[in-house]
Amino acid sequence: MRALVKPHAGPGLELREVPEPQVGPGEVKIRVLRAGLCGTDLHLEQWDDWAASMVRPPMTLGHEFYGEIVDIADDVVTAHGSGNLQVGQRCSVEGHVVCGMCRNCRAGRRHMCLHTSSVGVNRDGAFADHVVVPATNVWVQPDDIDPELGALFDPFGNATHTALQFPMVGEDVLITGAGPIGVMAAAIARHAGARHVVVTDLSDFRLGLASGAGATRVVNVGRESLSDVQRELGMTEGFDLGMEMSGAPAAMKAMIDNCNFGAKISMLGLPKEGFPVDWGTVITHMLTIKGIYGREMFETWYHMTFMLQTSAALRDAVRSVITHRVGLEQWPEAWAAARSGECGKVVLEIAD
Numbered sequence: 001m002r003a004l005v006k007p008h009a010g011p012g013l014e015l016r017e018v019p020e021p022q023v024g025p026g027e028v029k030i031r032v033l034r035a036g037l038c039g040t041d042l043h044l045e046q047w048d049d050w051a052a053s054m055v056r057p058p059m060t061l062g063h064e065f066y067g068e069i070v071d072i073a074d075d076v077v078t079a080h081g082s083g084n085l086q087v088g089q090r091c092s093v094e095g096h097v098v099c100g101m102c103r104n105c106r107a108g109r110r111h112m113c114l115h116t117s118s119v120g121v122n123r124d125g126a127f128a129d130h131v132v133v134p135a136t137n138v139w140v141q142p143d144d145i146d147p148e149l150g151a152l153f154d155p156f157g158n159a160t161h162t163a164l165q166f167p168m169v170g171e172d173v174l175i176t177g178a179g180p181i182g183v184m185a186a187a188i189a190r191h192a193g194a195r196h197v198v199v200t201d202l203s204d205f206r207l208g209l210a211s212g213a214g215a216t217r218v219v220n221v222g223r224e225s226l227s228d229v230q231r232e233l234g235m236t237e238g239f240d241l242g243m244e245m246s247g248a249p250a251a252m253k254a255m256i257d258n259c260n261f262g263a264k265i266s267m268l269g270l271p272k273e274g275f276p277v278d279w280g281t282v283i284t285h286m287l288t289i290k291g292i293y294g295r296e297m298f299e300t301w302y303h304m305t306f307m308l309q310t311s312a313a314l315r316d317a318v319r320s321v322i323t324h325r326v327g328l329e330q331w332p333e334a335w336a337a338a339r340s341g342e343c344g345k346v347v348l349e350i351a352d
């Protein structure tokens with residue numbers, strides 16, 4: 001089969017023929033239809049220090065995907081109680097493989113597992129015709145979630161996990177960063193009943209995507225100030241909820257400066273390194289700041305599928321984050337599009 005592989009330590013990838021993987025105990029084999037690129041895949045291709053510390057080549061990349069179950073290990077039903085899995089079902093996959101034995105895993109908080117490994121980073125991933133994953137990571141999708149939407153469930157899950165931390169009905173929401181995840185978070189905020197959904201970025205292209213997905217006001221912070229925008233919107237006390245989705249220290253400062261007393265801020269964006277925070281304001285304004293990682297297994301997945309099933313508008317808004325569709329054979333075009341910054345989500349079309 002074809003697989004897009006990090007062949008050895010160093011920059012670059014190679015599309016090569018490799019043997020089809022076979023299921024081991026507790027595993028499921030999936031024929032991949034669509035797979036999304038994420039920032040992680042850019043780091044892995046270019047081979048920075050983080051990539052060098054995470055990956056032992058040769059490794060097939062790809063962790064955001066949708067496909068069809070083609071084989072299930074004999075022990076799966078009894079070992080995991082996943083008797084509902086059947087060959088022929090369509091599914092998305094949670095890319096974090098957890099240990100099942102640490103305290104958080106045993107308490108049902110698998111997204112906080114101490115020993116997580118990742119599909120497409122620590123084990124072969126989905127930029128290939130087939131991928132093998134633990135049966136417990138499979139999320140069977142109903143027919144009304146098509147392959148493209150299904151391939152978005154990893155980043156859509158980051159957006160959902162962050163957006164649903166705090167009730168949104170009637171709240172004013174600030175989202176910093178209009179990458180694919182910030183754009184989808186804007187769509188969820190509208191779906192979940194927020195009043196103003198203000199999204200910031202430095203890229204007009206990306207702010208355009210946020211407008212299309214449901215932001216009520218977008219702000220290029222290179223040109224406009226959030227305090228002016230608050231005045232324009234008739235807001236007098238600051239944002240009630242914040243979602244930090246850029247990883248930029250300046251965005252976090254803007255967030256803290258523009259929130260109401262008692263505001264709740266969920267932080268998903270990963271800063272490159274530590275940075276100073278005005279803790280005096282956090283304390284005296286009694287802000288709640290919560291870090292968010294991955295998706296809740298599997299509560300976030302129920303929320304995603306069920307929200308999409310009830311709203312054609314949300315399905316359209318989430319899908320609108322896809323700006324590029326590229327065949328697996330043309331994979332360098334996908335990386336070039338993703339690196340250009342003039343993009344939302346880039347999806348590899350692997351099979352139909």
Ligand SMILES: NC(=O)c1ccc[n+]([C@@H]2O[C@H](COP(=O)([O-])OP(=O)(O)OC[C@H]3O[C@@H](n4cnc5c(N)ncnc54)[C@H](O)[C@@H]3O)[C@@H](O)[C@H]2O)c1
Nearest residue numbers: 177179180181200201245246247248251269270292293294
């Ligand atoms: N915590 C997790 O589990 C998790 C999972 C996936 C991604 N992430 C992180 O979440 C963030 C969003 O992911 P993405 O794929 O949408 O990323 P992305 O890098 O595509 O988007 C980030 C956006 O932030 C914008 N930005 C930069 N400086 C800004 C500023 N000062 N104000 C406002 N916007 C600014 C950039 O122009 C860019 O459009 C990234 O930091 C990513 O590393 C975290």
Ligand SMILES: [Zn+2]
Nearest residue numbers: 038040064154
């Ligand atoms: Zn990802």
Ligand SMILES: [Zn+2]
Nearest residue numbers: 099102105113
């Ligand atoms: Zn664990």
